[in-house]
Amino acid sequence: MHGPVVAWFAENARDLPWRRPEAGAWGVMVSEFMLQQTPVARVLPVYEEWMRRWPRPADLAAVPPGEAVRAWGRLGYPRRALRLHAAAGAMTERHGGEVPTEHAHLLALPGVGEYTAAAVASFAHGRRQAVLDTNVRRVFARAVVGTRYPPNATTAAERRLARALLPEDEATAARWAAATMELGALVCTARAPRCGVCPISDRCAWRLAGSPEHQGPPRRGQAWAGTDRQVRGRLMAVLRESMEPVRASVLERVWEDSVQRERALRGLLADRLAERLPDGRYRLPGA
DNA sequence: CAGCCGTGGTC
DNA sequence: TGACCAAGGCT
Secondary structure, eight states: OHHHHHHHHHHHOOOOGGGSGGGHHHHHHHHHHHTTTSOHHHHHHHHHHHHHHOSSHHHHHTSOHHHHHHHHTTSSOTHHHHHHHHHHHHHHHHSTTSOOOSHHHHHTSTTOOHHHHHHIIIIITOOOOOOOOHHHHHHHIIIIIOOSSOOSSOOHHHHHHHHHHSOSSHHHHHHHHHHHHHHHHHTSOSSSOOGGGOTTGGGOHHHHTTOOOOOSSOOOOOOOTTSHHHHHHHHHHHHHHOSSOBOHHHHHTTOSOHHHHHHHHHHHHHTTSSEEOTTSOEESTTO
16 A cells, blocks of 8 residues: 555655754754644644744753743643753753654653654654554554554554565655554544545445444544643743743632632643742743 | 644544 | 544653
8 A cells, every 4th residue: 555655645745844954853843743633734833933933952942941931922832842942952052952762762851742743753764664643543443454554552462564665665654654543534434434435435444344334332532621730720820921020919819719720820830831930930940 | 552732623 | 502523652
């Protein structure tokens, strides 16, 4: 299936800014952090502004972490901004301000897990790495395994399969990684796959099996309303939008339940997403 | 390792 | 309309 998928990618790949040569490895890394659980459309404007302000890791490392959190805006999971800032610091100190090319070195950076390390090595440096994200896992689950969805958590079997399917040639492997991801993002989508335009629909194991529905336990969605996450989000929105430290009384207005509100605020302080000044006011860290 | 961590668009 | 979903990582 490599031929059809790579050929499809050559014709249908989106022209995304982090895929252009001028993005560099740093641009690829920034995009990968932002794209962790956040759709492309929302990332695009934030990415552009981020790269304009901080074109190299050392530029980001030179500003307080709160500036990164503020620039992160409404992308969600603001701890990613903190980790990207910390990763920039680590690269400035330990890697001469450059994005590492070795998977193991990438993996050692804060906020860089198995997927992101492989993605940066492959997309930024052209390395031969099995890149296993939710898109690729879904494509493999359908095309190879014959199920509608992959397992909830990445399994050893999936890693073996991804390595087995990875082309030997380095450049081809990198294209294959990007192509399978793009196929999952544009065609082999979670809810309504567009099998009519899929380059491998004729050999897709899931289709050949009659497109069976999902078996096993339902995929649990994450609760949101009323959770600490919602409270944290509101608190962070206030801190982000204020260029001055805010008084506690301002934060009190975002949530009725004082017990939950205080717990959420303590959580933000513990996570270093917010800090309390000696005068009792709160702000983004160092900003 | 199951649970936690934001936000907004979609069907 | 609300559940699902979007290029995960960390504990």
